[in-house]
Amino acid sequence: MAAMEWFTPWFSVPGYELSRLVLQRAMAAVYLVAFFSAATQFRALLGERGLVPATAFVRRVPFRASPSLFHWRCDDRFTGACAWAGVVLAAAVLAGAADAVPLWASMVMWALLWLLYLSFVNVGQIFYSFGWESLLLEAGFLTIFLGNAETDPPVLTLWLMRWLLFRVEFGAGLIKWRGDECWRKLTCLYYHHETQPMPGPLSWFFHHLPKRMHRVEVAANHVAQLIVPFGLFCPQPVATIAAALIIITQLWLVMSGNFSWLNWLTIVLAFAAVDTSPLTGTPASDTAPLWFVVVVCLMTALIAVLSYWPARNLLSRTQQMNRSFNALHLVNTYGAFGSVTRVRQEIVIEGTDEEEITPETVWREYEFKGKPGGVYRLPRQFAPYHLRLDWQMWFAALSPAYTRGWFEPFLSKLLENDPVTLRLLHANPFPQQPPAHVRALLYRYRFTTREERRETGAWWHRTLVREFVPPVALSGQRGGRRPR
Structure with missing residues (x-):
């Protein structure tokens, strides 16, 4: 003692x-x-x-x-x-x-x-x-x-x-x-x-x-x-x-x-x-x-x-951020936003129950829990809860390289109306039966101005940039192909 x-x-x-x-x-x-x-x-x-x-x-x-x-x-x-x-x-x-x-x-x-x-x-x-x-x-x-x-x-x-x-x-x-x-x-x-x-x-x-x-x-x-x-x-x-x-x-x-x-x-x-x-x-x-x-x-x-x-x-002048030097994640490096993007891009996923794709095809949008989607939806507070899929969607919009390995399986799950996957989303536009096709579009998003907000009630303004993934269907469906 x-x-x-x-x-x-x-x-x-x-x-x-x-x-x-x-x-x-x-x-x-x-x-x-x-x-x-x-x-x-x-x-x-x-x-x-x-x-x-x-x-x-x-x-x-x-x-x-x-x-x-x-x-x-x-x-x-x-x-x-x-x-x-x-x-x-x-x-x-x-x-x-x-x-x-x-x-x-x-x-x-x-x-x-x-x-x-x-x-x-x-x-x-x-x-x-x-x-x-x-x-x-x-x-x-x-x-x-x-x-x-x-x-x-x-x-x-x-x-x-x-x-x-x-x-x-x-x-x-x-x-x-x-x-x-x-x-x-x-x-x-x-x-x-x-x-x-x-x-x-x-x-x-x-x-x-x-x-x-x-x-x-x-x-x-x-x-x-x-x-x-x-x-x-x-x-x-x-x-x-x-x-x-x-x-x-x-x-x-x-x-x-x-x-x-x-x-x-x-x-x-x-x-x-x-x-x-x-x-x-x-x-x-x-x-x-x-x-x-x-x-x-x-x-x-x-x-x-x-x-x-x-x-x-x-x-080091070549400082790395968010790196672990051992498999136990003890004593790591940290940091965030060494670069800041000037333009926001978002991937919007849509589906349709129509078997044939035409210029008149009606597409319905999947809504995620946290990431921006519908322009009239106020962003939600989720932190400290971590919406992992939503975060990966943000990275995917920065570069297709971030979609490798998971994005096409995700589209396949939507085509199957997989209930476990759908629980990650805010809204499924096809509650009764799976869509025949899904596609992904890339939009440029920006916050509305004060004037636009007063006139339209929208929080976001978005402009179509390009098609990110063309319409796909499950293998064996008419006119479709399975995401690869």
Whole structure:
């Protein structure tokens, strides 16, 4: 016990108990959303009859290259059970279960959440290729070593979380400054609110802010991402002030668009730098057991070694964003919007029940849940829930290369009226029987002006660019061909 009393002053830090409570419960909430997304979408996207079946992936990719429980078993029943098990476990932790059990059991709970979600990410292929997947795994791994109500928060874990937050913010700031010149000219937000992957219900209003305000937004973003993160490593109260500024800027992003749980998870990590002792005092907790001290120190050494590659990436002129350097997604690089598109294009999918295609054929449009479609439909708020198909549709509109492997199977599913796939959509125009043909058109979208909005009630204006995929039908149907 005397030896442990010597360890306590540097290993544990009182005054952060409330911050840890908020951080852990919010992490559990993010896990809950992520597993619910898997439970409701994985089967359609990556199931046995999904667009890109994970079963084929695990047959060709060895376990060591992509560790996952699904190398052992990858049928729909097992993946579904894992997703719902994640939902239940995350909900239990959110309700306080991890604080009601011994420290070792709490760590097991967090480790199971991390292992389950790693299993989905590592077989998720293009539908799980987003930076916030790795961010959740890295943050979730660190949370395993954050302790519970039995101990004060370990100072080493809190500093590693600040290091993670620093890389998220500073990496995003650098990729912008080094990338598109509109960031340096302070003009990127002339376009971004309109062309971002999935606008939210307030994006139209953000887009129509005065250009002077857009320049202020960009300048503030540079300060928040290139200067403020250094304050996370300063003594209190500077670290808390830096965390508060990051939280405020992230809430601004939450209001202006849909970026899954990226912004929310960044907010969660900021609490690792918030000293709550002015509110709660510094109550003494039980001394951390020696085994916990050893485990946290070993984990810190591992993260320190793995930090070499992302740190080098931050200093590189050829900086990469959203890359993992190991199969466990520990200590990754982050960043977004190194370039900003000036023109929004959207793929609109239509179907018809007519057997013969003529100039008079009536086509009916499929409506997606989140991505722009009908011009009179206000963009919805879905974040932190992640609409994976909608996001891939945005990438597909940028280049046909992003459709490889999944787009034609998707069209085939629509021709079959596959119920699992149709649950990914907002509206199916053929509820009674499948369409005879489907096609995809490429449109140029822009937000309506204030005048157009008053006159027409539309949020969007769209102009046909070209045919993206000509009319197709299932093999064996008259006049049709199967998507290839």
